[in-house]
Amino acid sequence: ILNVEQSPQSLHVQEGDSTNFTCSFPSSNFYALHWYRWETAKSPEALFVMTLNGDEKKKGRISATLNTKEGYSYLYIKGSQPEDSATYLCAFTDSNYQLIWGAGTKLIIKP
């Protein structure tokens, strides 16, 4: 059974501070790693898809890195804002090309 683990489960961050969290996935048979942001009462929104070891992607104040050899990805948020409050989910594409999801990191930005 493939497991995708995210840590921490939840995180409180002061507005203006930077933060990061982790997604761990199986390092064998890697195809892709996805990051999504899911705000309450909205649909999950795609942030990044990464496929190559060493990939770094950036979207505004949010960036992500990928290490496929050791099976982890970091998501970084610089200068957190209240609108960053959401659950951040990662998903690993398995050898059947299906997405296996982590349980998410719930980020709460304190004003």
Place this chain on the structure above:
Amino acid sequence: DAGVTQSPTHLIKTRGQHVTLRCSPISGHKSVSWYQQVLGQGPQFIFQYYEKEERGRGNFPDRFSARQFPNYSSELNVNALLLGDSALYLCASSLAGDRGVKTQYFGPGTRLLVL
């Protein structure tokens, strides 16, 4: 452009009943995937359809079935509902038979409550 739409938004059923959930993908998207999300967990993959054919199936019982229509919309059917089927059901569409490396675009979900 309209995003992925799902209907209904909420649904209450009793044990033993069946339910049909509907999804319309983004225009031009030919692949539709269904997920079940229980509070506190990540989405669990149920089905993927591409060009009206089942491309993948998750670890769900045969009570769960789905199909895709010529216009690429999709239905998820669940028979003999159990209390444990209560969840948010998400539909996602993507451009092609992407083999899991393309972005999936999600609808707002259907929240099903089984009493």
